[in-house]
Amino acid sequence: QVQLVESGGGLVQAGGSLRLSCAASGRTSSMYAMGWFRQAPGKEREFVAAISRSGSSTYYADSVKGRLTISRANAKNTVYLEMNSLKPEDTAVYHCAATTGPAVLLTSRNADYWGQGTQVTVSS
Secondary structure (H helix, E strand, O other), rough: EEEEEOOOOOOOOOOOOOOEEEEEEEOOOOOEEEEEEOOOOOOOOEEEEEOOOOOOOOEEEEOOOOOOEEEHHHOOOOOEEEEOOOOOHHHHHEEEEEEEEEEOOOOOOOOEOOOOOOEEEEEE
C-alpha cells in the first residue's frame, strides 16, 4: 500500500508557473513508476506525464511537452511536476498516480494508487 498526497496547486495567470508535489507514504515510492493526470470539469481524466522508478525515463502528453517537467526525489518519496508557460486550458484537478508496471504503459485505467488531487486554475 502507498498513500499519495498532492500539494502546490493554486490560481495563476496565463504564462505563469506552478510546482506540484506528490508525497508518498507507506511502501517505498521508488518501488513504483509514478505519473500525473488531470481532469477538467466535464472531461475524462487524461495523462499528463510519467516517470520511471529510477527517474531516468520520462514521458509526456503532446499538449504539455516543453512546458511541464516531471521529476522525482526517491530519498524524499516525492514526485514533482514543474509547470511553466501555463495556459487556461491547463486548468484542471491534477492527480498523482503510482503503478507497479512500467511508466511507459501507465494509463488512468491501470494505475494502482491515486492521490486526491490538487486544483490548478489558470486565468486568461
